[in-house]
Amino acid sequence: MSSDTRSIEPRYALYYAPPAQSPLWRFGSAVIGYDAETGEADGSLALRRFDAVRWREITAEPRRYGFHATMKAPFRLASGRVEADLRAACARFAAERARFACAGIQLATIGRFLAFRTASACAALDRLAAAAVAAFDEFRAPMNAAEREKRQRAPLTPRQRDYLDRWGYPYVLEEFRFHMTLTGPLEAAERALAEAELAEHFALSGADGPLIVGEIALYRQEDGPFRLIARYPFGGDR
Template identity: 45%
Template sequence: MTFTRYAIYFAPPQGADWSRFGASWLGWDMETGAEVPHPEIEGLDVAAITATPRKYGLHATMKPPMRLAEGYCQADLEAACTALAATQAPVALDGLQLARLGRFLALRPLGDESALNALAAACVRDLDAFRAPAPEAELARRRANGLSPAQEQNLSAWGYPYVLDQFRFHITLTGKMPKPELPSVEAALQAHLIPLLPAPFVIKDLALMGEDGVGRFHLIHRYALTG
């Protein structure tokens, strides 16, 4: 398969109960590259709630999607991911919790995030040679949302505003929703997903992802953190 962009994700472990539920919740299994049926939850239109994050799969972004710079191919990026993972140790946190981020819902880590933030920063910095400059239209779209000076600096330097000091690890579960709808969706996720979440929450590998021609992301390879 030919990919238009690449990204580095945390991808939940294959086969875990929470990974399976999350893939079903979103309707896209990036591990198998296939659509999966949504869970039937009374009173919720799960397909509509998850339409925006569906194409990305259940994940947390470590290095945002990028087009490959001229002179590089996928095999070069794969080799760099292997080298990066060999320098990074697994990261352990206390667990995960459901959180509101503006008007969407996500999973956020519990515990000290310093090692996690350092891992994400290494992904951004160490793989940046492979990133082609973002098109001006994409930069303009980012700026239209309103950026702080630090976010503008990140956008100029790294092609994305929410990296390094502006990074917040999160696993997106919904698109933006009207505030009155948030409590019912929170209640459903508290009932169906939260009991499945791991404690402690351990990140053991990084996932190289590829975006296909219709915008859906697929798992290319996992790289065990062995540093």
């Protein structure tokens, strides 16, 4: 008798994640129903406009990735690379950087989904994301056919297609827009309800202060949602 003993090839991502005890982390985790650091479900959001089943459907997509903002999009490890190499690179990358602050965040509509965006442009965030895209690309395995097909389902500009080919992700460098996803795609009427629901909770959350960026987070996905496996504090103050 034989059995399939193949292991699932993990994926990794470099994200911005708010500090674990911060109001922003607690609120974002409650919205999507999952704490990526503990790996536990979070059902603390008391909903008025949605039942729990529908809200879990609405937040299924961001729940797979955990609350975050992308710095280096998910990738499989390149041949010859191991997780310990990636962890060491994360530590070096963080040690060379200083913490900074951006204006507070606000609820925003991006296409058909809801997310947090910074209240105004933050060049330091753009520079951090661009640096992460380049610094960690040596750890990224080339896209396979399924990964490429998935990325190409969305309409891409010529520059975005070039970035997909070069960096494995189309929304980098000039195409990068900092955001922290809260829902999956919604039709206009339901999106308006969800926005009203989240706006009420956000106003009471205490999460609307300046966005402090003082570390990067390494996430890993195996056979379930992404988990936050390590935080790397920046090496100095700005």
